[in-house]
Amino acid sequence: MSRDPSATHSLRPTRPLAAPEKSPSTSSTSGFSPACQEPRGSTADARHWGHATLAGRHVLVAGAGVTGKSIVPVLLEQGARVTVTDSDAGRLAELEGFGAELVPGLSEPPDGVELVVTSPGWKPTSPLLVAAAGAGIEVIGDVELAWRVGQLRDRPPVWLAITGTNGKTTTVGMLESILVAAGVDAVACGNVGFAVLDAVRAGHEVLAVELSSYQLHWSSTLAPHASVVLNLAEDHLDWHGSMEEYAAAKGRVHAHSRNVVHNLGEEWSARLADEHAPADARRVAFGMDTPRPGELGIVEDLLVDRAFVADPATSADELGTLADVRPAGPHNVSNALAAAALARAYGVSGEDVAKGLREYRPAPHRAEEIGEIDGVRYINDSKATNPHAASGSLRAHLNVVWIAGGQLKGTSVDELVASIAGRLRGVVLFGVDSPVIAAAVARHAPDVPVNSLLPGDDDLMTAAVKAARALARPGDVVLLAPAAASLDMFSSYGARGDAFASAVRVLRDGAGETSDGG
Numbered sequence: 001m002s003r004d005p006s007a008t009h010s011l012r013p014t015r016p017l018a019a020p021e022k023s024p025s026t027s028s029t030s031g032f033s034p035a036c037q038e039p040r041g042s043t044a045d046a047r048h049w050g051h052a053t054l055a056g057r058h059v060l061v062a063g064a065g066v067t068g069k070s071i072v073p074v075l076l077e078q079g080a081r082v083t084v085t086d087s088d089a090g091r092l093a094e095l096e097g098f099g100a101e102l103v104p105g106l107s108e109p110p111d112g113v114e115l116v117v118t119s120p121g122w123k124p125t126s127p128l129l130v131a132a133a134g135a136g137i138e139v140i141g142d143v144e145l146a147w148r149v150g151q152l153r154d155r156p157p158v159w160l161a162i163t164g165t166n167g168k169t170t171t172v173g174m175l176e177s178i179l180v181a182a183g184v185d186a187v188a189c190g191n192v193g194f195a196v197l198d199a200v201r202a203g204h205e206v207l208a209v210e211l212s213s214y215q216l217h218w219s220s221t222l223a224p225h226a227s228v229v230l231n232l233a234e235d236h237l238d239w240h241g242s243m244e245e246y247a248a249a250k251g252r253v254h255a256h257s258r259n260v261v262h263n264l265g266e267e268w269s270a271r272l273a274d275e276h277a278p279a280d281a282r283r284v285a286f287g288m289d290t291p292r293p294g295e296l297g298i299v300e301d302l303l304v305d306r307a308f309v310a311d312p313a314t315s316a317d318e319l320g321t322l323a324d325v326r327p328a329g330p331h332n333v334s335n336a337l338a339a340a341a342l343a344r345a346y347g348v349s350g351e352d353v354a355k356g357l358r359e360y361r362p363a364p365h366r367a368e369e370i371g372e373i374d375g376v377r378y379i380n381d382s383k384a385t386n387p388h389a390a391s392g393s394l395r396a397h398l399n400v401v402w403i404a405g406g407q408l409k410g411t412s413v414d415e416l417v418a419s420i421a422g423r424l425r426g427v428v429l430f431g432v433d434s435p436v437i438a439a440a441v442a443r444h445a446p447d448v449p450v451n452s453l454l455p456g457d458d459d460l461m462t463a464a465v466k467a468a469r470a471l472a473r474p475g476d477v478v479l480l481a482p483a484a485a486s487l488d489m490f491s492s493y494g495a496r497g498d499a500f501a502s503a504v505r506v507l508r509d510g511a512g513e514t515s516d517g518g
Contacts, residue, residue: 055079058112061100062128063119064091067142070195071117072100074149083110085128109137117145120214141218143211146196148221157204159222160342163211163253164230164269166389167335170366171230174339175208178356182348191215206346213249223256226345228338232268233388233411251276259284259345263334264295284308284345286337288330291316296337296344298322303337303353308344319344320354327367331392365497367393370504375474376401378465378504381481382497387416390483394420397477401468403500405431406484413440413483421445426471428464429453432488460489461499465507 059075061068064086075082076099085106086092092102108131109116116132116139124130132139150156162171172188179186186206189199199207209224216222229250247268254260254276262273264287277283284294284307291297293312296305296319303319306312325336340353348356362368365382372378379397384390386409394400394416400423417440427441430453441450451467453460468478480500482493490496 056081057114058083058110059115059117060085060106060109060113060132061117061119062086062122062126064088064095064102065119065121067119067121067195069095070197071119071142071145072098074145074197074201075117076100078149083113107131109135113137115140117142118218120212120218124217139218140220141215142195142197143190143209143215144219144222146200147219147223149197150200153203155205157200158206158346159209159224160206160346161209161211161222161224161227161253161257162230162338162342163213163216163250164228165233165386166384166392167230167331167338168210169363169383170332171228171335171339172208172210173363174336174357174360175342177360178339178343178348178353179206179208179346181356181359182343182352184346184348208342211253213246216252217249219252221256222252223258224253225257226259226261226342227253227257228261228263228342229253229269229272230263230335230338231266231388232272233386247272254278254281257281259342261286261338261341261345263287263338264289264297265334282345284341286334286341288334288337296341298333303333303340303357305340305344305350307341317350318354319350320357324354324357326357326360327362327396329367329392329396331396332367365494367396368497368501370501371508373469373504373508376469376472376476376478378478378500379480380497380500380504381479382486382493382500384481384483385485385493387411387413387483390481391416391419393479393481394423397479398423399425399473399476401426401428401472401476401478403428403430403464403468403478403480404437404482404484405429405434406482406486406496407431407488408433408436408484413437414444416483417441418444421448424448425473425476426451426468428467428471430455430460430464430489431482431484433484437483459503461496462503462506465500465503469507 057080059080059082061071061084064084082100084100085103087105089104107127162168169192176188184206185204187199187204188208190196190209191212192210251272260273260277260281261284263269264285286296289297291306294307301322305317305319309315309317319340325333368380370378370380381393384393421444424445427450429437434452438450438452453463472478486493486496
């Protein structure tokens, strides 16, 4: 979207504007929606479904993994009779003593089951879930359960919800940091390792929630105070079946939201906001250019808000500088603006947004610089598990030796390779779908050298780092941004990133010893 350059200088804020106080009676033409307002239509649903209704009812939990372990105690606390099923008898055994009935390998709900709560990994096509739907039994996920349980509290927690294909974890971390800087009792939860059910039970005031498409698929009454779909690209199509179904799941985050935020630079983000936002929701956008009224954006080196201010037509609020955003790179500036929009929707001041961004520390495996050897920087972005995420990481650097490969899960890499071909110094590939990436490089960057490693290599990551070093020149970046999942070679993207970091450190120590000896 183009902007009038002449507007840039006049919009430079001279001072931050005060955020309105949050109180039950607050209303404001500036668009701040008090956090303590009751979310639309949710309380009645939750109370209808609440403690008295669940007591004595038979609930089936599908899956005994990490999510199942957080679901079972909550249901038992509500007085439900709980049965748990899983194909893995070992996982089921870990739930012995909880007070639930454990039944391995169910393919249909037992007689009398009135509700199924599924773990997010279970596909909608799973025989058990298909049978439940066919029998007219409601199927929900852990996020929907957490929402309903939270609404039963005297002061339900406020949900600020983030989804998208990429950038979710970074944005949630930034949002948590901003809220904590403002003195809010807030926690990052959901698809970031701290189960949202556990966060609700802990009694936090505000939840910065990362939501996956799997979790949203099974949510129906979730009504966050503010929501954003950061972006959307092909991913998890093996689970959803099509891009349309994947997009529909993501769009559910907006269905009952009070403040619907979208990314001006992402067509799918705007489209899902248009398609799923309630008619009376406040609409806010953010982008990488000079903001118009109702938007957050960039003016010179400043992050600027023209949405949550007293007069968006004539005023703007400073939210920090580009230097406050870490890791650097346009994609993370975009993430920071998204986090700021959700925080501002809750009523956080511009000063606290800036403070929170400065204090944010990225999680491991997300554009994490491991070290520098002979003028070449080595960066671990193992979290880039699909082409869209890898694109953002690659675009942050001018000259890159790219380490990539793994499980593409049916996604295409042609658009990615074509868009970053001019940045590639060389490519090192491994994993089951490395031939697909190699073919794309041959089509779109035929002059770029490619080293495809063989599956039989004993220490594949060490071989990859050594091969990348041979292709790199001083001033280059060796970047692990696989564009693919890791499970064909590693237990997780974290294990993959750890292997990269270890290989770089071994290489660095060896280079240091050689240099000292010379």
